[in-house]
Amino acid sequence: MNKRAFSIIELVIYISIFSVFSLLIFGFLAKNFKRAFVFENKNKKDIRNIAMLSLLRRDLLMADCNKESWDLQNFVFKKNINIKRFFREKTGDRAVGWSFRDKNIYRTIGEYDFLNKKWIKKNVAKLNFGIAKFTYNIITSKMGDSIKSVIVCLDGKNFYINLRNRIIKIQI
DSSP states (O other): OSSOOOOHHHHHHHHHHHHHHHHHHHHHHHHHHHHHHHHHHHHHHHHHHHHHHHHHHHHTTTBBBBBBGGTTTTEEEEEEEHHHHHHHHHHHHHHEEEEEEEEEEEEEEEEEEETTEEEEEEEEEEEOOOOOOOOEEEEEESSSEEEEEEEEEEEEEEEEEESSSSOOEEEE
């Protein structure tokens, strides 16, 4: 007999051992790829939330503290900006509004009529999606004539922005 070749029984044993190891390796790789994909999506959502909150914070820091410059029900406020140095035009007031609809956060900028509570000219941008909860609480001064601070709650995390001396605190 020639002993240089494999018998059929040896081939079946080698193939069965190889298939068991292959199943173990592919199962391990599939689980790790799934974990990496979920982690990457969560990371992207966190980055979008940080960018959106940074823009909201910047808008509120530029907001007018006067209560007449705010529509408290619709979270619209007058943003005082000096566009003279950029465009060589007069100083203007722009309104900024933030809204939450269908698990999406929208930012609206433009001209707003604070007496009739409606937009005259507006530009709406969808900033974030997949948000479970977005609420705000506007705190006025004791006299009731100015806005003191704003507390924004995004998916259970509170962000406190003081408009008087522009101190920003994050409370978790």
